[in-house]
Structure formats: C-alpha cells, structure tokens
Amino acid sequence: MLKITNLQARVAGGKQILNGVNLEVRPGEVHAIMGPNGSGKSTLAHVLAGREGYEIIGGTVEYQGQDLLALAPEERARAGVFLAFQYPVEIPGVSNMFFLRTALNEIRRHRGEEEVDAMDFMALVKKKLKIVDIDEALLKRPVNAGFSGGEKKRNEIFQLAVLEPTLAILDETDSGLDIDALRTVAWGVNAMRSPKRAIVMVTHYQRLLEYIVPDRVHVLAGGRILRSGGKDLALHLEEQGYKWVKDETAGVR
Amino acid sequence: MADTETLAGAAQAEDTGRQDFSAFLAARRGQEPEWLEQARADAFARFSERGYPTRRDEDWKYTSVEPLCATRFAAAPRPNPAALVPWLDLRGAAAPLRVVLVNGRFERGLSSLEALPAGLVVSGLKEALAAGEEDARALLLSSRPVEDAFTVLNTALFEDAVLIRVAAGAAISPPLEVLSLATTARAPFASRPRVALALAEGARLTLLDCHAGCRDDDVYFSNALLDADLGQGAFLEHVRVEDEARSAFHVSACRVAVAGSATYNSTFVTFGGRLARNRLHVVLAREEARADLRGLYRIDSDQHADHHTTIDHAAPKTTSRELYKGVIDGKAQGVFCGRILVRPGAQKTSAEQSNANLLLAREAAAHSTPQLEIYADDVQCRHGSTIGQLDEEMLFYIRSRGIDRAAACGLLTYAFGNEVIERIGFEPLRDRLSRRLLAKTGASRGQEE
Numbered sequence: 001m002l003k004i005t006n007l008q009a010r011v012a013g014g015k016q017i018l019n020g021v022n023l024e025v026r027p028g029e030v031h032a033i034m035g036p037n038g039s040g041k042s043t044l045a046h047v048l049a050g051r052e053g054y055e056i057i058g059g060t061v062e063y064q065g066q067d068l069l070a071l072a073p074e075e076r077a078r079a080g081v082f083l084a085f086q087y088p089v090e091i092p093g094v095s096n097m098f099f100l101r102t103a104l105n106e107i108r109r110h111r112g113e114e115e116v117d118a119m120d121f122m123a124l125v126k127k128k129l130k131i132v133d134i135d136e137a138l139l140k141r142p143v144n145a146g147f148s149g150g151e152k153k154r155n156e157i158f159q160l161a162v163l164e165p166t167l168a169i170l171d172e173t174d175s176g177l178d179i180d181a182l183r184t185v186a187w188g189v190n191a192m193r194s195p196k197r198a199i200v201m202v203t204h205y206q207r208l209l210e211y212i213v214p215d216r217v218h219v220l221a222g223g224r225i226l227r228s229g230g231k232d233l234a235l236h237l238e239e240q241g242y243k244w245v246k247d248e249t250a251g252v253r
Numbered sequence: 254m255a256d257t258e259t260l261a262g263a264a265q266a267e268d269t270g271r272q273d274f275s276a277f278l279a280a281r282r283g284q285e286p287e288w289l290e291q292a293r294a295d296a297f298a299r300f301s302e303r304g305y306p307t308r309r310d311e312d313w314k315y316t317s318v319e320p321l322c323a324t325r326f327a328a329a330p331r332p333n334p335a336a337l338v339p340w341l342d343l344r345g346a347a348a349p350l351r352v353v354l355v356n357g358r359f360e361r362g363l364s365s366l367e368a369l370p371a372g373l374v375v376s377g378l379k380e381a382l383a384a385g386e387e388d389a390r391a392l393l394l395s396s397r398p399v400e401d402a403f404t405v406l407n408t409a410l411f412e413d414a415v416l417i418r419v420a421a422g423a424a425i426s427p428p429l430e431v432l433s434l435a436t437t438a439r440a441p442f443a444s445r446p447r448v449a450l451a452l453a454e455g456a457r458l459t460l461l462d463c464h465a466g467c468r469d470d471d472v473y474f475s476n477a478l479l480d481a482d483l484g485q486g487a488f489l490e491h492v493r494v495e496d497e498a499r500s501a502f503h504v505s506a507c508r509v510a511v512a513g514s515a516t517y518n519s520t521f522v523t524f525g526g527r528l529a530r531n532r533l534h535v536v537l538a539r540e541e542a543r544a545d546l547r548g549l550y551r552i553d554s555d556q557h558a559d560h561h562t563t564i565d566h567a568a569p570k571t572t573s574r575e576l577y578k579g580v581i582d583g584k585a586q587g588v589f590c591g592r593i594l595v596r597p598g599a600q601k602t603s604a605e606q607s608n609a610n611l612l613l614a615r616e617a618a619a620h621s622t623p624q625l626e627i628y629a630d631d632v633q634c635r636h637g638s639t640i641g642q643l644d645e646e647m648l649f650y651i652r653s654r655g656i657d658r659a660a661a662c663g664l665l666t667y668a669f670g671n672e673v674i675e676r677i678g679f680e681p682l683r684d685r686l687s688r689r690l691l692a693k694t695g696a697s698r699g700q701e702e
Contacts (some may be wrong), residue, residue: 051649052645052649072652072657072658073653074652074653074654074655074656074657074658077652077653077654083653085650085653088650089647089649089650091647091650091665091668093667093668093669093671094664094665094667099651099654100654102660102664103651103654103656104655106654106655106656106657106660107655110655159654163655
C-alpha cells in the first residue's frame with residue numbers, strides 16, 4: 001500500500017532531516033515508528049501528508065500505485081491518507097460537525113459516492129461517537145477551539161473514524177494524554193483496525209504500544225530507519241532507552 | 254496632475270449637472286409643494302458650492318470618486334414592472350413584507366404590503382404628500398447633523414421616497430424588507446433611493462434594507478439615503494445588504510437619531526459595486542441610548558469599499574459597540590474609518606470599536622482609521638484594528654481532511670465573517686449570505702503555487 005524508498009527531505013531552504021528513509025506498509029498492518037526527539041519522525045508524517053515547508057531532495061513515495069508526493073494535501077486525503085495531528089489546529093467559527101461533513105462529502109464526491117445530508121450525517125456521527133467516547137456537545141463547538149489536550153486528540157481519532165481512511169498516520173497521538181485518555185484513544189484506534197486499512201503510528205514512547213500492538217516497529221534516528229523488528233523491539237527500546245541509537249547513528253555518520 | 258483632472262472632471266460634472274437639475278425641476282413643477290422645490294434648490298446650491306469631494310478632503314483620503322465624476326449619468330429608466338418580478342426574490346431578501354423601489358421609484362405594484370401589521374404605515378412620496386404635507390416634510394427634511402456632497406445631491410434630485418412609520422408601542426413582525434433594485438439600461442444612469450423611517454416611543458422593527466442590481470456589467474450610480482428616528486425606548490434592527498452590480502457606483506448615507514433608552518442595531522454587509530461608500534452616522538441623543546454596529550465587506554478584483562461610521566455620544570450613559578470586518582481579495586481595497594465622539598458632559602459613556610481585515614491576495618489592501626474624540630473624563634472607550642492573512646496552519650489542517658485550498662479559504666472566510674452575519678435573525682437572508690461567504694475563494698493565491 002505504502003512504499004517509501006530512499007526518501008530525503010529538508011526544511012525548505014534549511015536543514016536536511018530525512019536522510020534516506022525506506023519503509024513498506026501493507027494493508028491491514030500496524031507500524032510503529034519510534035525514535036528520539038529530532039530524529040525526523042514528525043517530519044516524515046508531515047511529508048506524507050503533504051505539508052508545505054519541506055523540500056523533497058530525493059527518493060520516492062508510492063501509495064496504492066500512485067506517486068504520493070505529486071499530490072496536493074487534499075488529493076492525498078481524498079485518496080485515503082489521513083494524518084492525526086500531534087497539535088490539532090483550532091479553527092474558531094467553524095463547527096466540528098459542519099467541518100467534518102464538508103470533508104466527508106469532498107472525499108465521497110471524489111470517490112463517486114453520493115453526498116450525505118445533515119440528517120444522515122448525524123446518524124453516522126452517533127454511531128462513531130461510541131468509538132472514541134467523545135462528548136456530543138464538543139461536536140457542535142468550533143473545531144478544537146478551547147478543547148483540552150485530550151479532547152483534541154480524541155477529536156482527531158473521531159475524525160479518523162468518520163472519514164475511514166485507507167492509510168492513517170498518527171503523529172504522537174499519545175503525547176500529553178493521561179492514562180485514561182490514552183486507553184480511550186487506543187481503543188478507538190483498535191476499533192479502526194481492518195484488513196484493508198494500514199496504520200502508521202509515530203511515537204516517542206513505548207507506552208502507546210501496550211494498548212495498540214503493532215505488527216512492525218521501526219527505529220528512526222538521524223533521518224533514517226536504523227532498525228526494524230517485531231513488537232519486541234519496542235520493549236528493547238523501553239529497557240535500554242535511545243542511547244544505543246545515538247551511538248550507532250554517530251558510528252554511521 | 255490628478256488634481257487638475259479631478260477639478261476638470263468636477264467642473265464638467267457640475268455644468269452638465271446644472272442643466273440636468275433645471276430640467277428635473279421644470280418637469281416636476283406643479284406636482285410638488287413649494288417647500289420641497291425650495292429644499293431641492295437649496296440643496297443643489299449647496300452641492301454646486303462644494304462640488305464632489307477630492308482626495309484632499311480628509312474624509313475621502315483613501316477613496317477617489319474620479320471615475321464617478323467622469324461618468325455622465327442619465328435619468329433613470331422606467332422599465333416595465335412586470336418584467337422585474339423574477340429579479341425580486343433573486344436579488345432581495347425574499348421577506349413576506351416587502352417594499353420595492355425600482356431605480357429609486359417606489360413600485361407599490363411590485364411590493365408586498367397588502368397585509369401590513371397594525372401600527373406599520375408605509376407610503377411613497379406622492380401618497381405621503383397627499384396624506385399630510387407637514388408630516389411628510391418633518392420626516393423627509395428634518396435637520397440632520399451630517400451633510401456632504403452626496404446627501405445634498407440626493408435631496409436635490411430624489412424622485413421618490415419611501416416613508417415608514419411605526420406607531421408607539423407597536424412591535425412589528427415579520428421583518429420589513431426595502432429592496433432598492435437598479436435595472437439594466439443602455440446608458441449609465443443615476444438612481445437616488447430615499448427612505449425615511451420613524452419609530453415612535455417603544456416601537457420595534459427589523460428593517461432588511463437591500464440594495465441590488467440585476468446584471469454585473471450594468472453601470473449606474475445609486476446615491477442612497479436613509480434617515481431614521483428612534484423614539485424613547487424604540488428598537489431598530491437594521492440589516493443592510495449592498496449587492497449592487499459589479500460595475501455600479503454606490504454612495505450611501507444612513508443618519509440615525511436614537512432617543513433615550515432606545516437601541517439601534519445595524520448589520521451592514523457589502524458585496525457589490527465597483528465603488529461603494531457607506532456612511533453611517535448615529536447620534537445617541539439621550540441617556541441610555543445604545544447602538545451596536547456590525548459590518549462586513551467582502552470584495553475582490555478591483556472593487557473599492559469604504560465604510561465611514563460616526564457614533565456621536567451626545568448624552569451621558571450611552572453605549573456603543575462596533576465591529577466591522579473586511580475580507581479583501583484580488584486587487585480590491587477596503588477602507589474603514591470609525592469615529593467615536595464623546596461630547597462634553599456625556600459621562601459614563603461606554604464605547605468599544607474594532608475593525609479586522611483579512612487580506613486574501615498580495616495586492617489586496619485595507620486602510621483602517623479609528624478616530625476617537627473624547628471630551629468627557631468618566632468614560633470607557635476602547636478600539637482595536639487588525640489586518641492579517643489566512644493562517645497557513647489552519648489551511649493545511651483543513652486541506653489534510655480532503656477540502657481543497659479554495660474551499661478551505663472559503664471556509665475560513667466564512668468563519669471570519671460569520672461573527673457579523675450570525676446576528677441576522679431572518680434565516681433565509683442569513684443563509685444566503687453565509688453561502689456567499691463560503692464560496693470558494695483565494696484563487697489568486699492558488700495560481701501562484
């Protein structure tokens with residue numbers, strides 16, 4: 001589904017952050033990308049979602065046979081790519097419901113499906129609410145405006161549940177969550193696991209992986225994937241920290 | 254060089270204007286009372302004296318009327334009213350109670366006034382004069398604190414007027430729409446819609462004051478004037494939508510006098526016109542008078558929209574709130590000048606003013622000038638002004654959910670402008686304005702990428 005080959009990217013006009021990332025994700029798989037701060041995890045997530053401000057200097061990203069990097073952010077979303085933001089953006093003046101229905105209808109239109117009206121959308125929302133245990137009142141409020149950190153993260157997963165992407169990229173979805181909120185969010189993500197959907201989780205801590213068990217774990221450092229393995233690799237990281245990673249990266253350079 | 258041209262243009266306009274005015278008066282002689290003819294002659298003399306404003310006038314620093322001065326405007330055409338029926342709902346607010354003015358002339362046949370609620374009286378100029386001249390005179394020509402070239406031009410040349418009265422204690426429902434429609438003509442023409450409104454003590458009214466053209470390439474000059482008097486404890490909700498043809502000139506003044514404990518709320522929405530200038534002058538004449546002014550201008554390409562507001566706190570314990578927002582795309586220019594005057598002795602006045610502008614394109618421009626003149630010491634006055642662009646973080650977030658850039662810009666424009674629109678209680682109009690705001694926008698940005 002997703003094939004990243006020797007991806008190199010830098011901040012526009014600035015420092016190179018990705019130094020040749022290789023990664024392959026198949027439908028149904030859950031991958032965790034772990035790494036110390038500054039390793040390039042979030043940059044990778046942003047580059048996949050199409051955020052402006054990065055320059056691709058080499059490599060390719062193939063998604064369902066398409067050149068993902070050639071697509072605008074909205075085209076990626078319509079093709080089924082979803083990024084759950086580490087810092088969800090507040091949009092005062094636009095209600096959550098209206099925003100999400102507009103997004104869903106854009107995506108449906110590009111799939112050649114009929115748009116959903118306000119009534120049908122409400123019914124869909126009621127169903128999805130159960131997945132993330134989000135307060136219905138929040139949906140009538142402006143997007144993320146005045147939400148707590150935990151509410152924002154839940155809202156991201158709620159959007160994920162409504163938009164039903166093919167490839168979900170979760171950028172530090174666990175950061176800033178207490179243990180109860182983490183459980184709720186993880187439960188939501190697990191509910192979204194399906195043989196047709198792939199999930200890529202970017203995280204600093206192993207904690208999230210206790211609740212969402214990945215098929216593959218990758219260690220990203222210095223802008224490339226240093227080691228890949230099964231879920232045990234995460235435990236190894238938990239015990240030993242990232243020091244060995246830094247040592248190895250220093251050696252590679 | 255520009256000044257020479259302006260003067261030449263103004264002089265020429267004046268010459269042709271004088272002939273036009275003589276012809277206008279001659280044609281109406283015998284149909285109007287002498288006092289009205291005299292008022293017209295006085296007004297025209299005052300116009301001749303001062304001429305059109307130039308950019309050297311402080312009030313017109315950012316707005317040039319040169320293109321208006323350079324255009325010769327003929328008398329307004331008289332189209333067949335039946336042919337206009339389809340335009341009414343399309344361009345108006347589609348309210349059940351409706352007054353229609355076509356090219357400045359009251360058309361009872363096109364209006365929907367058969368089932369007027371008790372306490373509401375609506376008449377055209379002729380009807381009003383027939384019903385009682387003194388009353389009409391007081392309503393039309395009572396002295397007003399503001400006068401400029403365009404208000405006197407209206408007084409000199411207005412062909413018709415709508416006079417609206419609400420009786421003491423009458424709370425009128427549903428809203429009353431006044432639609433000033435300009436039609437298509439072969440040559441540029443001038444129209445001078447004039448409305449005079451009096452709310453007696455404790456009366457309540459929502460006025461949907463719509464100004465629209467038919468086709469975007471129609472060239473005309475709408476010189477509109479609205480005078481409103483709010484009696485003790487009265488309440489007026491004034492929604493004004495300017496949606497003139499893109500090639501039209503629109504210069505308006507609204508002069509509002511608010512008595513004690515009365516409230517004037519306004520929502521001015523400006524979309525249309527090549528040049529739009531809206532002046533709103535509110536006098537809070539007695540204690541506990543209150544005004545809440547909101548405005549939204551949404552312009553693009555080479556449009557120019559200018560809003561000049563004055564709130565005159567002439568009595569103690571008066572309150573004003575003001576929020577004007579501009580969304581400016583293309584090469585358009587938005588001008589906001591908000592004057593707050595607190596007169597000596599107007600203690601315990603509270604005034605807050607804010608103007609925020611959103612620029613959607615590199616060549617779009619906004620000029621924002623707050624003017625606070627405070628001559629009392631026990632007052633609370635605040636003002637603020639911002640000019641900014643769409644937030645790239647928000648745009649990316651929205652796009653990452655499948656919404657393209659132009660629609661995302663529309664969504665954020667809507668979010669920005671909705672604070673003004675949301676107060677409009679008449680849902681069909683509010684919804685239509687919301688959809689206009691939501692329309693895809695920011696195309697000029699998109700092309701650069």
